[in-house]
Amino acid sequence: LVNDASIILADEPTGNLDSRTSKDIMELFTDLNREYGRTIIQVTHEAEMASYGKRVLTFRDGMVLKDERTGRP
Numbered sequence: 001l002v003n004d005a006s007i008i009l010a011d012e013p014t015g016n017l018d019s020r021t022s023k024d025i026m027e028l029f030t031d032l033n034r035e036y037g038r039t040i041i042q043v044t045h046e047a048e049m050a051s052y053g054k055r056v057l058t059f060r061d062g063m064v065l066k067d068e069r070t071g072r073p
Helices: 019-036
Strands: 007-011 039-043 055-060 063-069
Touching: 007 019, 019 039
Parallel strands: 007 039
Antiparallel strands: 055 063
16 A cells, blocks of 8 residues: 555455454455555455455365356446
């Protein structure tokens, strides 16, 4: 964020956070994408947090199980 990166890699960004802070982080990512065109690549085990994305890839044993568009603008 400090260097104004066009791609943000987030590994479990909400993993150890309370639900309110987790939502705040996801809303920040959403704003960065919509307002500034940043690409967010997030790894998470939480379906609720994954649903904030425009596209969700589900993996198992190194293979893509699902590739879904969420319908978010």
